[in-house]
Amino acid sequence: MNLSTGVVLAAGEGTRLRPLTQTRPKPMLPVCNRPIVEYVLDALVDAGVSELVLVVGYKRGRVQDHIGSTYRGHPVTYVHQRKQLGSGHALLQAREAVDGPFVSVNGDRVIDPQTVADVLDGFDGETATMAVREHANATAYPNGAVRLDDGRVTELVEQPDDPYRLINAGVYAFPSGWFDRLAATGRRDGDLYLPDAIVELTAERAVLGVRTEGLWVDITYPWDLLEATRRLLDAGLADERTADPGVYVHETARVHDRATLQAPVVVGPDAEIAAGVVVGPNTALGRNVTIAANATVERSLIGADTRIGSGTTLRDCVTGTAGEFGPGVVVPGGVADVHIGTDVHENERLGAIAGDRVTLRGGACCEPGTVLGVDATVGVGAVARDRVGTGAEVVR
Amino acid sequence: MCGIIGCVGRGSATLDTLLGGLDTLDYRGYDSAGVALAGSSVQTGKKAGELDALRSHLADRSLSGAVGIGHTRWSTHGPPTDANAHPHCDCTGEVAVVHNGIIENYQTLRDELASDHAFESDTDTEVIPHLIETLLADHDPETAVRRTLDRLEGSFAIAVAIADTGAIFAARQDSPLVLGVDDDATYVASDVPAFREHTDRVVYLDDGQLVRLDDDGYAVSEFDGTPRDPPVETVEWDPEATGKAGYDHFMLKEIHEQPRALRQCLQGRVDELAGSVTLDIDPDVDRVQFVACGTSYHAALYGAALFRAAGTPARAFLAHEYATQTPPIEDDLVVAVSQSGETADTLAAIREADRRGADTLALTNVVGSTMARECTDALFIRSGPEIGVAASKTFSAQLTAVNLLALATVGAGDGDLRDLIGALRDLPADLQTVLDGSDAERVAREYVDSESFFFIGRGYHHPVALEGALKLKEISYTHAEGFAAGELKHGTLALVTPDTPVFAVVTGDDEAARKTIGNVKEVEARDAPVVAITDGASDVERYADAVLDVPATHARTAAVLANVQLQLVAYHVANELGRSIDKPRNLAKSVTVE
Numbered sequence: 001m002n003l004s005t006g007v008v009l010a011a012g013e014g015t016r017l018r019p020l021t022q023t024r025p026k027p028m029l030p031v032c033n034r035p036i037v038e039y040v041l042d043a044l045v046d047a048g049v050s051e052l053v054l055v056v057g058y059k060r061g062r063v064q065d066h067i068g069s070t071y072r073g074h075p076v077t078y079v080h081q082r083k084q085l086g087s088g089h090a091l092l093q094a095r096e097a098v099d100g101p102f103v104s105v106n107g108d109r110v111i112d113p114q115t116v117a118d119v120l121d122g123f124d125g126e127t128a129t130m131a132v133r134e135h136a137n138a139t140a141y142p143n144g145a146v147r148l149d150d151g152r153v154t155e156l157v158e159q160p161d162d163p164y165r166l167i168n169a170g171v172y173a174f175p176s177g178w179f180d181r182l183a184a185t186g187r188r189d190g191d192l193y194l195p196d197a198i199v200e201l202t203a204e205r206a207v208l209g210v211r212t213e214g215l216w217v218d219i220t221y222p223w224d225l226l227e228a229t230r231r232l233l234d235a236g237l238a239d240e241r242t243a244d245p246g247v248y249v250h251e252t253a254r255v256h257d258r259a260t261l262q263a264p265v266v267v268g269p270d271a272e273i274a275a276g277v278v279v280g281p282n283t284a285l286g287r288n289v290t291i292a293a294n295a296t297v298e299r300s301l302i303g304a305d306t307r308i309g310s311g312t313t314l315r316d317c318v319t320g321t322a323g324e325f326g327p328g329v330v331v332p333g334g335v336a337d338v339h340i341g342t343d344v345h346e347n348e349r350l351g352a353i354a355g356d357r358v359t360l361r362g363g364a365c366c367e368p369g370t371v372l373g374v375d376a377t378v379g380v381g382a383v384a385r386d387r388v389g390t391g392a393e394v395v396r
Numbered sequence: 397m398c399g400i401i402g403c404v405g406r407g408s409a410t411l412d413t414l415l416g417g418l419d420t421l422d423y424r425g426y427d428s429a430g431v432a433l434a435g436s437s438v439q440t441g442k443k444a445g446e447l448d449a450l451r452s453h454l455a456d457r458s459l460s461g462a463v464g465i466g467h468t469r470w471s472t473h474g475p476p477t478d479a480n481a482h483p484h485c486d487c488t489g490e491v492a493v494v495h496n497g498i499i500e501n502y503q504t505l506r507d508e509l510a511s512d513h514a515f516e517s518d519t520d521t522e523v524i525p526h527l528i529e530t531l532l533a534d535h536d537p538e539t540a541v542r543r544t545l546d547r548l549e550g551s552f553a554i555a556v557a558i559a560d561t562g563a564i565f566a567a568r569q570d571s572p573l574v575l576g577v578d579d580d581a582t583y584v585a586s587d588v589p590a591f592r593e594h595t596d597r598v599v600y601l602d603d604g605q606l607v608r609l610d611d612d613g614y615a616v617s618e619f620d621g622t623p624r625d626p627p628v629e630t631v632e633w634d635p636e637a638t639g640k641a642g643y644d645h646f647m648l649k650e651i652h653e654q655p656r657a658l659r660q661c662l663q664g665r666v667d668e669l670a671g672s673v674t675l676d677i678d679p680d681v682d683r684v685q686f687v688a689c690g691t692s693y694h695a696a697l698y699g700a701a702l703f704r705a706a707g708t709p710a711r712a713f714l715a716h717e718y719a720t721q722t723p724p725i726e727d728d729l730v731v732a733v734s735q736s737g738e739t740a741d742t743l744a745a746i747r748e749a750d751r752r753g754a755d756t757l758a759l760t761n762v763v764g765s766t767m768a769r770e771c772t773d774a775l776f777i778r779s780g781p782e783i784g785v786a787a788s789k790t791f792s793a794q795l796t797a798v799n800l801l802a803l804a805t806v807g808a809g810d811g812d813l814r815d816l817i818g819a820l821r822d823l824p825a826d827l828q829t830v831l832d833g834s835d836a837e838r839v840a841r842e843y844v845d846s847e848s849f850f851f852i853g854r855g856y857h858h859p860v861a862l863e864g865a866l867k868l869k870e871i872s873y874t875h876a877e878g879f880a881a882g883e884l885k886h887g888t889l890a891l892v893t894p895d896t897p898v899f900a901v902v903t904g905d906d907e908a909a910r911k912t913i914g915n916v917k918e919v920e921a922r923d924a925p926v927v928a929i930t931d932g933a934s935d936v937e938r939y940a941d942a943v944l945d946v947p948a949t950h951a952r953t954a955a956v957l958a959n960v961q962l963q964l965v966a967y968h969v970a971n972e973l974g975r976s977i978d979k980p981r982n983l984a985k986s987v988t989v990e
Contacts, residue, residue: 023832056642061831065652069639078642252664270659270821274669288659288821290668305825322825357829 737765
């Protein structure tokens with residue numbers, strides 16, 4: 001059935017994506033130059049949802065400033081989750097803004113309109129309905145593995161020991177009265193999780209599960225953004241103008257005749273690329289990025305307003321906004337062990353992750369797997385490795 | 397100053413259409429509001445106070461009529477009372493009129509009509525329905541309106557509803573009026589947002605034109621009856637782009653929109669690698685006179701300094717002074733700075749300049765505004781709609797656009813062109829950095845109870861000091877003054893006490909910065925709290941009680957960033973004081989009276 005209202009949960013930080021999420025919530029991270037939340041809103045609008053409700057919290061101004069009060073002509077209402085007390089608590093904040101049945105979607109995962117349309121097709125107006133999909137690693141998937149029986153969800157479990165094939169895709173249609181049920185759901189250490197409200201219903205087979213196969217990209221770690229961008233570029237989903245197959249250049253970007261763009265690549269609005277620069281493959285340059293002569297950028301996501309000096313080489317990088325990479329900076333890329341929080345991820349292919357406003361002065365280098373905090377500086381000719389904290393400076 | 401709306405073809409939705417339109421126009425003035433609906437008779441409802449007062453007044457009355465007019469008023473003649481609210485009617489109650497502007501000969505007309513007509517208000521407007529009433533005795537309604545227009549002197553936009561005509565008549569003379577055209581309905585309003593929800597097709601009326609709206613659509617003619625067929629244009633603004641997007645006030649939303657506004661202003665106009673600035677205009681620039689008022693005047697002062705830095709004689713004038721005491725014009729390009737492009741004082745100034753043969757250029761936000769159409773050239777600042785009465789994003793965009801104008805026409809002067817273009821391209825990100833890390837709310841809390849605030853700055857920071865003070869005055873109702881840093885000791889220092897915080901804008905570490913720091917020491921010696929807005933290059937922080945940081949950049953762009961900190965200070969002081977931030981008392985967004 002058609003539903004007019006969609007609630008997007010966009011309040012989460014995404015701690016495993018620091019330092020990128022130190023200055024923006026996870027839904028505002030760019031994939032293929034567009035924030036994730038835009039793909040989610042597109043999926044809703046294309047599936048016929050016209051009233052958009054965004055639950056915002058962590059760094060909410062970033063979402064509000066970017067989306068504004070309408071999205072593609074449809075009104076957007078913001079509700080503020082003041083404390084981060086779980087996905088169920090987030091959804092509950094939308095109670096006053098929603099009337100009747102509605103769609104609920106996570107704002108931090110790229111989905112396509114078909115996934116939403118499939119859930120709406122399966123929804124009968126009275127029975128909670130969720131999207132499920134096959135996943136290679138369903139048992140480890142944090143939002144829950146699922147078993148279906150004749151279109152009914154019989155199990156929704158977190159990280160089970162025995163094998164599962166299906167996962168909870170995070171797209172739901174809920175009937176009127178859902179908020180009452182959600183509010184009555186048991187909390188865990190004070191937090192209220194949306195899947196818990198569904199688990200309570202699975203025993204009585206009161207939840208419909210709809211199998212979906214559309215595009216669906218989950219992002220957990222910074223390097224997932226590289227993979228996600230590659231998949232969207234492969235799917236031809238960049239929205240900039242195509243010059244050659246796989247080469248997307250915004251009409252306001254200025255690319256020198258003697259610069260080389262290797263597909264797939266996307267160049268954002270207002271970007272400037274000088275002579276002798278080589279960009280791509282699998283690279284997205286954000287809005288207003290400037291690249292001086294003879295620099296090379298491969299397999300990287302470069303945040304908006306970043307400046308890359310002449311002769312600099314960046315490989316396998318994910319950078320925040322407004323970075324400054326002086327002339328002759330080298331991030332050679334490659335495989336390394338990466339420190340994220342208290343975990344070490346072994347053998348990830350990663351040149352460097354940089355938070356917003358990092359400065360790498362001329363001749364600076366990053367060993368593979370370096371994580372640079374927001375406002376970090378690497379001095380002239382200095383070598384950064386492992387982790388450089390927020391505002392810290394590497395002098396040699 | 398006031399806002400007008402009229403509609404034909406909305407049937408039973410007429411009243412809702414009018415009220416919805418007034419909602420979007422109330423930034424133009426808001427001390428009283430009213431509507432009139434016309435069918436076989438004319439029914440009016442009006443009330444002093446904000447629109448909600450009118451809404452509750454209308455709730456227990458059932459107004460109906462197939463056509464209607466509405467008005468929000470900002471007082472020029474007579475206090476804001478129910479009687480002075482528009483619409484005004486004739487003695488029979490068959491003619492209702494809403495009006496924006498001033499009827500200069502209203503006293504003469506009133507004296508002439510007084511013996512046969514009963515006047516109920518103190519307004520100049522009320523002469524119009526009574527004149528029409530008199531003329532209706534011998535003429536059809538349209539002719540009666542034309543003959544009335546012939547009698548009026550001054551500036552006006554009016555809309556008239558007359559019983560049993562099924563029509564609205566509207567006319568424009570020196571006050572904005574625009575038509576909205578839909579398949580089965582037609583609108584007329586002071587500004588596009590009033591009907592943008594219903595249609596994006598608009599017709600801009602020119603001075604001296606009358607339009608008749610009825611079931612057949614609309615017909616435009618000169619006051620003398622000569623038919624005209626002005627073009628129908630399409631406007632792009634999204635009707636919902638004027639929501640608050642989750643912020644408590646439009647002003648705060650608009651402050652946070654500034655990075656985007658500046659991107660739009662710069663887009664396609666700068667090429668850093670080529671070192672070029674390209675505008676779609678190419679005026680001759682030997683000398684420049686800027687004319688503007690209020691916040692736009694501060695942008696004009698800043699702009700004049702940019703041209704002087706490149707060796708081009710340039711001065712900024714207050715438009716209302718310029719219009720009545722026009723300086724000599726020798727090959728000067730006269731640049732009018734006005735967000736709305738409708739500021740009556742500024743229009744008067746450029747008309748005077750035009751009369752004297754000068755080329756004119758409008759620096760404005762509104763495509764299709766009177767100024768954009770009347771000036772030789774127009775440069776648009778591309779900020780999108782600004783609803784908060786106190787300008788924020790449009791000021792930053794004015795500063796950015798005037799930089800583009802100077803670089804494109806006279807170059808960078810002593811600066812390096814590529815460096816300057818680079819600094820401009822860095823502005824959106826630098827501005828975001830200011831927004832993300834600002835301490836302004838804490839500073840505002842600390843000093844909210846002060847008796848007076850002073851703002852000082854030198855060079856490009858002088859206009860910023862003036863604007864910082866104006867913003868604080870406008871929205872917090874607290875006394876504030878801005879000065880060129882060196883001027884304080886020539887008098888105003890006498891007012892500086894421990895209860896008067898001084899905000900000093902100091903960036904870089906050049907001679908100007910060091911001199912301003914000298915001025916900071918003067919106030920510090922009088923125990924005034926000092927708040928430094930600085931990039932940290934100099935040692936001003938040693939003399940400051942609080943610091944508001946801006947990223948290091950060129951002095952020209954640093955002024956834009958420093959101003960954002962002062963916007964936030966003004967906002968948070970006003971918010972602490974519980975002021976009506978988006979609609980400060982006595983003020984209107986677009987000042988269309990002289």
